[in-house]
Amino acid sequence: MTLTHDSTTSQQSRLEQLCPPTPRAGLIDDFAQREIRRAILTAIAIPGYQVPFGSREMPVARGWGSGGLQITLALAQSHDVIKVIDQGDDEGVNAVNLRRLICETTGATETSEPAEATLIQSRHRIPEDELRQDQILILQVPVPEPLRGVERDMRELARMHAEADYSKMWVSLYEDKVRNGVITRTTGYPCLVNGRYVIATTPIPRWDVPRLHQAPFLTLFGAGREKRIYAVPPRTDVEPLTFTDVPFEVESTPGARCHRCRSEDSFLVEIPGPQSQWICSDTDWCRRERLSKEAQI
Amino acid sequence: MTSHSPMERAPWVLKVENLGKVFGPMDSDVLAETGPEIGTSKSSRTGTVVAAWDVNFEVAAGEALGVIGESGSGKSTVMRAIAGDHEASHGAVWLRTRKGDVVNVAAIPDSARRALRVDELAVVYQDAAEGLDLGVTAGGNVADRLTAAGWRNFAEIRHRAAHLLGRTEVPLERMDDIVRQFSGGMRQRVQLAKALANNPPIVLFDEPTTGLDASVAAGVLDLIRDLLTELGIAAVVVSHDFSVIEMLTTRCIVMHHGRVVEEGLTDQLLEDPLHPYSQRLVAAART
Ligand SMILES: Nc1ncnc2c1ncn2[C@@H]1O[C@H](COP(=O)(O)OP(=O)(O)OP(=O)(O)O)[C@@H](O)[C@H]1O
Ligand SMILES: [Mg+2]
Ligand SMILES: [Zn+2]
Numbered sequence: 001m002t003l004t005h006d007s008t009t010s011q012q013s014r015l016e017q018l019c020p021p022t023p024r025a026g027l028i029d030d031f032a033q034r035e036i037r038r039a040i041l042t043a044i045a046i047p048g049y050q051v052p053f054g055s056r057e058m059p060v061a062r063g064w065g066s067g068g069l070q071i072t073l074a075l076a077q078s079h080d081v082i083k084v085i086d087q088g089d090d091e092g093v094n095a096v097n098l099r100r101l102i103c104e105t106t107g108a109t110e111t112s113e114p115a116e117a118t119l120i121q122s123r124h125r126i127p128e129d130e131l132r133q134d135q136i137l138i139l140q141v142p143v144p145e146p147l148r149g150v151e152r153d154m155r156e157l158a159r160m161h162a163e164a165d166y167s168k169m170w171v172s173l174y175e176d177k178v179r180n181g182v183i184t185r186t187t188g189y190p191c192l193v194n195g196r197y198v199i200a201t202t203p204i205p206r207w208d209v210p211r212l213h214q215a216p217f218l219t220l221f222g223a224g225r226e227k228r229i230y231a232v233p234p235r236t237d238v239e240p241l242t243f244t245d246v247p248f249e250v251e252s253t254p255g256a257r258c259h260r261c262r263s264e265d266s267f268l269v270e271i272p273g274p275q276s277q278w279i280c281s282d283t284d285w286c287r288r289e290r291l292s293k294e295a296q297i
Numbered sequence: 298m299t300s301h302s303p304m305e306r307a308p309w310v311l312k313v314e315n316l317g318k319v320f321g322p323m324d325s326d327v328l329a330e331t332g333p334e335i336g337t338s339k340s341s342r343t344g345t346v347v348a349a350w351d352v353n354f355e356v357a358a359g360e361a362l363g364v365i366g367e368s369g370s371g372k373s374t375v376m377r378a379i380a381g382d383h384e385a386s387h388g389a390v391w392l393r394t395r396k397g398d399v400v401n402v403a404a405i406p407d408s409a410r411r412a413l414r415v416d417e418l419a420v421v422y423q424d425a426a427e428g429l430d431l432g433v434t435a436g437g438n439v440a441d442r443l444t445a446a447g448w449r450n451f452a453e454i455r456h457r458a459a460h461l462l463g464r465t466e467v468p469l470e471r472m473d474d475i476v477r478q479f480s481g482g483m484r485q486r487v488q489l490a491k492a493l494a495n496n497p498p499i500v501l502f503d504e505p506t507t508g509l510d511a512s513v514a515a516g517v518l519d520l521i522r523d524l525l526t527e528l529g530i531a532a533v534v535v536s537h538d539f540s541v542i543e544m545l546t547t548r549c550i551v552m553h554h555g556r557v558v559e560e561g562l563t564d565q566l567l568e569d570p571l572h573p574y575s576q577r578l579v580a581a582a583r584t
Contacts, residue, residue, distance in 0.1 A: 162408070163408045163411065165411070165445070166444075167441050167442075167444045167445035168430075168441070170440070170441075170444035170449075171430075171433060171437045171438075171440050171441045171444065174436070174437055174440045174444070174451070174454065175433065175434060175437045177451060178434065178436065178437070178455075178473050179473075243449055243450055243451035243454075244449050244450045244451075245450050245451050245452050245453075246451050
């Protein structure tokens with residue numbers, strides 16, 4: 001085929017459609033964007049598999065969301081709507097800084113309403129609201145390797161994943177239960193994804209783990225320091241590793257309610273103080289819950 | 298090689314055929330430059346060590362074969378080649394699985410070999426640190442093999458681990474103690490429990506009691522002998538100690554500088570060794 005001037009132009013415009021030259025203020029160039037997108041596609045194709053990527057220096061310290069940030073920057077376009085939460089809070093210093101950075105460099109708009117967001121970057125939580133299939137959840141991951149606690153040798157770790165040899169993980173759960181009577185592991189609970197790879201669900205609490213199972217939305221995990229991306233695609237099995245006779249349990253404090261919205265069925269965190277007080281960890285959800293309860297009165 | 302008359306035996310579950318393991322460059326002359334006649338397993342020309350060569354034997358269910366020889370004669374090399382801890386340079390290691398398949402352990406991928414190590418073939422090492430995770434409890438070490446075989450019920454795992462540790466005479470109150478805190482004899486008992494976790498038809502023992510106090514060693518040997526009879530295991534017992542071979546095995550091979558110099562029934566061989574090297578070994582053991 002000979003390339004006429006016309007077909008070159010149309011190819012050019014198709015390329016621009018696929019990968020628009022959005023200004024990124026030197027944060028992430030086209031090459032980096034393509035590399036991260038490829039890593040994301042690989043991660044989606046092999047659910048739970050940790051895909052290495054060439055993590056870039058970001059204007060946040062590695063381990064402070066640089067992995068999640070790179071994913072968001074590689075995906076976000078000017079028509080996107082971005083929600084960023086840190087520990088469930090849209091107004092945390094980190095969340096505010098990250099959100100501002102993302103919107104300034106990509107031209108996307110910001111929101112705190114989960115329903116409006118197209119991309120949700122989070123540390124520590126999945127929003128309480130049910131997310132939809134057209135939304136993407138991006139989790140900032142400090143420690144992507146679920147077997148880190150039981151094996152340090154990198155080659156052995158790679159072998160264990162390749163052969164789905166997770167007996168050391170099971171032994172650590174066995175020992176946890178023997179020593180403590182229950183499985184005490186809290187955040188980063190190990191889960192088997194799509195019946196094949198074990199992932200660390202770091203940094204979300206156990207409370208959020210069942211919500212990954214067969215979720216309608218795509219979840220991407222980004223670890224900047226460890227240079228890994230992994231994914232739970234929509235409608236994928238996510239099973240917490242536990243013994244058949246030891247049910248997986250989420251955090252709960254009997255009788256505890258949110259001090260602000262009176263909710264009993266959201267993930268609550270204790271606020272430090274003389275008497276025990278609990279509040280919703282998802283601040284935006286709590287705010288809307290309060291409003292709707294006030295409206296009912 | 299001299300040989301006692303062969304006996305009618307049950308069909309083999311482990312068959313080692315022309316097994317060889319060489320460290321260093323191999324060429325056509327290295328074999329002639331090593332062996333008992335030359336008095337070394339190391340070629341003076343190339344520095345190549347022919348650690349084992351031309352090793353052949355079969356082991357049936359319920360039978361224990363001994364491998365004896367002095368230090369450096371190639372016993373552990375043979376055992377490690379069977380277990381797949383290192384790759385054989387030559388020959389085949391046939392294993393009849395419980396399903397009845399016959400596989401050459403020396404010619405399958407590492408992952409397949411590791412799968413066989415879960416419930417077809419277990420190894421008890423001289424150094425417990427090789428067979429156990431010393432930072433894990435006795436029960437946890439057994440749980441490792443059970444979970445590898447797909448056990449997922451905590452109560453059942455616990456029950457099975459307790460049963461096995463009981464059978465290998467580890468006091469139950471020590472089940473939840475870290476193995477590093479255990480004495481040498483106790484570690485070997487935990488290693489036995491772990492090796493037996495999934496009822497493997499084949500168990501290899503490499504100097505299972507070497508380094509233990511005589512009285513402790515005697516107890517562990519008694520236990521191994523009882524277990525072998527009780528469980529109908531096909532066993533290979535490697536030792537430089539004739540009393541161990543005598544106690545545990547019915548047949549044995551004698552290795553010298555990487556080659557088999559004699560094979561036969563253990564009691565006959567002890568009474569009437571044919572090869573001069575075996576004669577020396579037996580004489581040394583009797584004094
Ligand atoms: N990794 C290796 N590289 C080079 N030579 C080796 C290696 N492993 C073993 N050898 C050599 O192979 C020969 C046989 O060693 P092997 O460990 O099989 O002896 P052994 O009969 O088990 O002795 P011991 O009674 O001391 O355990 C020895 O000469 C040893 O030095
Ligand atoms: Mg040895
Ligand atoms: Zn609330």
